[in-house]
Amino acid sequence: MKKIHIVGIVVIAVAIGVIITSLKNTTSYADFNEAIANPDKEYHIVGKLDKEQPLVYDPKINADEFIFTLIDNKGLHKRVVLHKNKPQDFERSEQIVIIGKMQGEEFHANDILMKCPSKYNDGKPQIQ
Amino acid sequence: MNEITYIGEHIWIGKIGNGFVVLSFVASLIALIGFYLSTKNNEYLKFARNAFYLHAISVLGIASTLFVMLFNHYYEYQYVWQHSNNDMPMHYILSCFWEGQEGSFLLWTFWNVVLGLILQRSLKNEWEAPVMAVFSLAQVFLASMIMGLYLGDYKIGSNPFLLLREHPEFANLPFVQSPNYLEKLDGRGLNPLLMNYWMTIHPPTLFLGFSATLPPFAFAVAGLWNKKHHEWQTIALPWTFFGILILGVGILMGGAWAYEALSFGGFWAWDPVENSSLVPWLILVGAGHVMIVNKNKGGSLFTTHLLSIGSFLLVLYSTFLTRSGILGAASVHAFTDLGMQGQLVLYVLTFILLCVALLIDDALIKISYIVLSVLLGYFTVIYGYKKIAFYIWTVVSIGLTIFSYKRYFPKEKDEEELYSREFWIFLGSLILLLSSLIITYFTSIPVLNKLFNINKAPLKVEDYNLWTVPFAILLLILMAAAQFLKYKKTNPNEFYKKLRLSFIISVIFGLACTIPLYFLKDYSDANRLQKWNLLSYTLLFIFGVFAVLANGEYWLRVLKGKISKSGASIAHIGFALILIGALVSTSKKQTLSKNTSAKKVSSLGEGFDDQKSLFLEVGDTLPMGPYLVTYEGKERIGIDVYFKVNYFTKGTDGKPEFAFQLQPKIQDNPRMGKAADPATKHYLNRDIYTHITAADLNITNPKDKDAYTTPKNYVGHIGDTIFASNAIIVIDSLKTNVTEKEYEKIDSLLEVTAVLKAFNANGEVFKAYPKYVIKKTMIIPQTDAIDELGLKFSFWKINPENGSVEITMSERVNNSKDFIVMEAHMFPYINILWLGCVVMAFGTLIAVIERYKKLKIKTDSIGA
Numbered sequence: 006m007k008k009i010h011i012v013g014i015v016v017i018a019v020a021i022g023v024i025i026t027s028l029k030n031t032t033s034y035a036d037f038n039e040a041i042a043n044p045d046k047e048y049h050i051v052g053k054l055d056k057e058q059p060l061v062y063d064p065k066i067n068a069d070e071f072i073f074t075l076i077d078n079k080g081l082h083k084r085v086v087l088h089k090n091k092p093q094d095f096e097r098s099e100q101i102v103i104i105g106k107m108q109g110e111e112f113h114a115n116d117i118l119m120k121c122p123s124k125y126n127d128g129k130p131q132i133q
Numbered sequence: 134m135n136e137i138t139y140i141g142e143h144i145w146i147g148k149i150g151n152g153f154v155v156l157s158f159v160a161s162l163i164a165l166i167g168f169y170l171s172t173k174n175n176e177y178l179k180f181a182r183n184a185f186y187l188h189a190i191s192v193l194g195i196a197s198t199l200f201v202m203l204f205n206h207y208y209e210y211q212y213v214w215q216h217s218n219n220d221m222p223m224h225y226i227l228s229c230f231w232e233g234q235e236g237s238f239l240l241w242t243f244w245n246v247v248l249g250l251i252l253q254r255s256l257k258n259e260w261e262a263p264v265m266a267v268f269s270l271a272q273v274f275l276a277s278m279i280m281g282l283y284l285g286d287y288k289i290g291s292n293p294f295l296l297l298r299e300h301p302e303f304a305n306l307p308f309v310q311s312p313n314y315l316e317k318l319d320g321r322g323l324n325p326l327l328m329n330y331w332m333t334i335h336p337p338t339l340f341l342g343f344s345a346t347l348p349p350f351a352f353a354v355a356g357l358w359n360k361k362h363h364e365w366q367t368i369a370l371p372w373t374f375f376g377i378l379i380l381g382v383g384i385l386m387g388g389a390w391a392y393e394a395l396s397f398g399g400f401w402a403w404d405p406v407e408n409s410s411l412v413p414w415l416i417l418v419g420a421g422h423v424m425i426v427n428k429n430k431g432g433s434l435f436t437t438h439l440l441s442i443g444s445f446l447l448v449l450y451s452t453f454l455t456r457s458g459i460l461g462a463a464s465v466h467a468f469t470d471l472g473m474q475g476q477l478v479l480y481v482l483t484f485i486l487l488c489v490a491l492l493i494d495d496a497l498i499k500i501s502y503i504v505l506s507v508l509l510g511y512f513t514v515i516y517g518y519k520k521i522a523f524y525i526w527t528v529v530s531i532g533l534t535i536f537s538y539k540r541y542f543p544k545e546k547d548e549e550e551l552y553s554r555e556f557w558i559f560l561g562s563l564i565l566l567l568s569s570l571i572i573t574y575f576t577s578i579p580v581l582n583k584l585f586n587i588n589k590a591p592l593k594v595e596d597y598n599l600w601t602v603p604f605a606i607l608l609l610i611l612m613a614a615a616q617f618l619k620y621k622k623t624n625p626n627e628f629y630k631k632l633r634l635s636f637i638i639s640v641i642f643g644l645a646c647t648i649p650l651y652f653l654k655d656y657s658d659a660n661r662l663q664k665w666n667l668l669s670y671t672l673l674f675i676f677g678v679f680a681v682l683a684n685g686e687y688w689l690r691v692l693k694g695k696i697s698k699s700g701a702s703i704a705h706i707g708f709a710l711i712l713i714g715a716l717v718s719t720s721k722k723q724t725l726s727k728n729t730s731a732k733k734v735s736s737l738g739e740g741f742d743d744q745k746s747l748f749l750e751v752g753d754t755l756p757m758g759p760y761l762v763t764y765e766g767k768e769r770i771g772i773d774v775y776f777k778v779n780y781f782t783k784g785t786d787g788k789p790e791f792a793f794q795l796q797p798k799i800q801d802n803p804r805m806g807k808a809a810d811p812a813t814k815h816y817l818n819r820d821i822y823t824h825i826t827a828a829d830l831n832i833t834n835p836k837d838k839d840a841y842t843t844p845k846n847y848v849g850h851i852g853d854t855i856f857a858s859n860a861i862i863v864i865d866s867l868k869t870n871v872t873e874k875e876y877e878k879i880d881s882l883l884e885v886t887a888v889l890k891a892f893n894a895n896g897e898v899f900k901a902y903p904k905y906v907i908k909k910t911m912i913i914p915q916t917d918a919i920d921e922l923g924l925k926f927s928f929w930k931i932n933p934e935n936g937s938v939e940i941t942m943s944e945r946v947n948n949s950k951d952f953i954v955m956e957a958h959m960f961p962y963i964n965i966l967w968l969g970c971v972v973m974a975f976g977t978l979i980a981v982i983e984r985y986k987k988l989k990i991k992t993d994s995i996g997a
Contacts, residue, residue, distance in 0.1 A: 012563065027600065033588050034588040034589070034590055059848065062827070063856045064954045065858070066856075069745060090746045090956075091827055092826075094806040
């Protein structure tokens with residue numbers, strides 16, 4: 006066997022190894038039901054802000070805690086405790102992705118991604 | 134229906150622009166055909182060149198037309214309206230040009246034309262026709278991206294010369310009915326996030342970098358075409374290193390921009406957009422290196438082709454990722470979807486098809502493959518089944534590539550020695566390729582989700598960092614050592630002897646630095662993963678230093694410090710410094726703004742224990758890391774609100790000494806929303822980086838101190854709490870004057886009193902009794918106030934369906950002191966990173982010049 010073949014095999018093995026190990030570690034997009042079923046696993050939950058429920062952010066008490074309610078894509082409402090500051094323009098978000106775990110009745114998120122319709126593509130021609 | 138005659142529109146200029154658009158497309162198509170025919174018959178060459186010149190002129194024409202429109206604020210055009218406005222300073226007009234998809238495609242087309250013209254002039258012989266044919270094909274696709282034609286339901290390209298009133302989104306708006314709408318119309322303007330000097334220099338550099346991947350690709354394809362696998366590499370070398378230089382600088386500028394002006398909290402976030410420009414660069418670096426091997430000794434021939442071709446294909450793939458909208462929520466700065474997904478896919482697949490087809494020698498197989506591809510494409514358009522067709526095509530293409538390689542491709546006869554420069558460079562390129570493939574794989578998760586109906590989330594930054602470190606370590610070792618090896622064969626003992634000194638110094642120096650950095654404090658209470666990380670950081674550091682020293686030694690001792698030959702050594706030193714700087718500044722990044730008062734949530738697991746934010750009121754002084762911070766106040770300039778944060782150090786006598794002031798800002802843009810813009814204090818050995826995550830942007834007038842804020846509504850049940858800035862209020866109970874039965878009987882007055890208990894910070898209790906009064910059908914809410922706390926309550930609604938009540942509260946303005954919530958991080962030794970960037974760019978530049986000179990001498994000597 007040539008050296009080049011050994012190198013090739015090592016390369017392929019490493020590639021497969023990296024992909025498999027990281028696939029194990031990566032989280033999936035899911036809904037609350039799945040997160041409730043596996044409370045130890047981290048999930049990305051996609052949903053919308055429940056605008057009927059209060060948003061609680063009191064930086065004076067804890068600047069790294071923000072509580073709101075999310076409606077997931079199946080329509081389930083859950084209280085979300087985000088362990089981070091309240092993001093700018095949170096109320097304007099169109100879609101929210103939260104990353105974290107279920108704990109009891111609450112979802113504890115360590116990160117949040119928001120999609121704002123306004124960011125790149127807003128505004129209509131107006132004549133003042 | 135009457136046609137409306139609009140006043141003040143400049144229809145002619147759009148017509149000129151569109152004329153150029155069509156001309157540029159047609160001319161590139163003719164040039165493609167012309168250059169293709171020229172590969173068989175030289176007579177067509179002049180014709181093809183002229184077609185390419187015509188294409189070049191039309192591209193210049195499109196760009197100039199768009200500039201004129203932007204300079205003169207012709208808002209009747211959608212592109213001008215969307216990306217510029219009246220208040221914009223002149224130097225941002227350039228930025229508007231490439232803010233949108235259409236403009237950035239145009240920028241790319243423009244650079245391709247520039248490079249194409251230079252190439253065409255420098256190439257004489259048999260290479261001109263195939264290389265320029267590839268250029269023309271790339272231009273056909275790029276020109277089609279700004280066509281804006283509809284073929285049935287398929288939209289081809291998005292046109293920058295579309296009239297605002299004809300844009301599908303706006304065509305139904307009322308302004309279209311008014312003939313003089315232009316008189317009062319102002320543009321939407323540039324995204325304020327992009328209004329800085331980076332936006333004027335980063336995109337042109339990056340797109341020139343993208344363009345610079347085309348020459349190596351075109352040469353490799355021409356090599357396959359002419360069946361001359363070696364000759365093109367000498368000519369392609371300076372171009373490849375030019376690409377490495379420009380694309381590298383472009384990517385690093387993006388990192389610097391992110392670090393300086395965006396609130397990512399770092400310079401690299403493994404965002405898909407960043408990754409998809411990094412990957413072509415890594416591949417191009419690999420390509421450049423195997424080309425050198427090939428030039429000097431021969432060998433690694435297939436890898437050279439693979440990498441030269443791969444780099445450009447990955448640029449195309451990156452274009453597809455960032456511009457098709459497929460990334461969706463996975464990226465913060467992907468372009469919006471303009472409905473060009475199909476066209477972008479076709480662009481990528483056509484070039485893959487071209488390469489595979491050229492690799493096949495047998496005419497029958499070649500034609501069958503092309504026919505199969507076209508048929509598959511045709512049936513997908515007609516019948517769907519996109520995924521299945523794509524799977525089949527991919528399998529066939531990969532199969533044919535392997536088959537043709539085995540069958541037709543020339544191979545090296547003898548095996549490379551273990552201790553030879555070519556083998557180590559080859560290994561290095563392979564590692565670059567491997568890490569690129571893995572980055573591409575992870576970046577493509579949104580695409581894979583679509584292809585295979587799965588729902589994986591994108592990879593986290595920590596995971597990317599975790600597995601790139603071993604690759605970086607291997608690269609550093611190869612970078613340090615490979616130059617000390619000779620081509621063909623080296624005596625291993627001599628080789629190790631040469632490296633010994635730099636290795637010993639780097640181990641000693643490395644350990645002296647890393648032991649205090651990673652092992653004195655962090656190691657003992659780390660978990661297994663963290664321990665593994667700390668060990669790999671140590672290795673990365675030691676070998677980073679090793680690469681710096683070994684390359685320095687090679688340059689000074691072996692090359693005798695000659696500048697003209699130093700390109701590789703200097704560039705390697707730069708790359709190693711970048712890695713060391715990135716490692717130290719990221720792994721030892723320290724969050725200064727820990728909110729010590731907050732309750733700990735680390736029990737929830739990793740990722741939850743990093744408290745980041747600090748709450749700071751005007752006048753308060755809080756300790757933060759080695760500093761004391763105060764918030765002095767804020768100032769509004771235009772749409773920017775600047776927050777003045779003062780840093781003090783503890784002086785020798787224990788008294789705080791003023792150190793510096795930072796003014797992070799929040800941009801309050803009525804259309805784009807709020808965006809935080811960090812401020813950084815740069816020291817030689819560290820940066821202090823601050824940004825505001827929450828603050829009140831309104832500037833209150835001190836005169837209204839006794840005024841009350843606008844009431845805020847709270848919905849709750851008995852027992853719920855309301856947070857005021859100076860107290861916590863509990864809805865204690867509700868009392869009515871009559872029972873429900875009595876109320877129905879008497880039909881007069883119902884009074885519901887909410888008993889509110891307010892607890893202030895000292896634990897004192899105050900009560901308020903706002904009333905909800907119904908007289909017949911009239912509701913008369915009665916306000917009650919707690920004067921001591923400056924709180925007013927109004928009880929105005931009962932929701933019978935769920936028993937909740939709604940109470941509004943307003944606070945006296947001077948109750949709530951102005952505050953900010955901020956994050957502050959310390960990045961140690963980040964200047965090593967920036968130094969590395971400059972050094973690497975400088976080294977690569979020397980290499981480009983040197984390679985170009987050598988090529989010149991060679992071609993001149995052939996000519997003479």
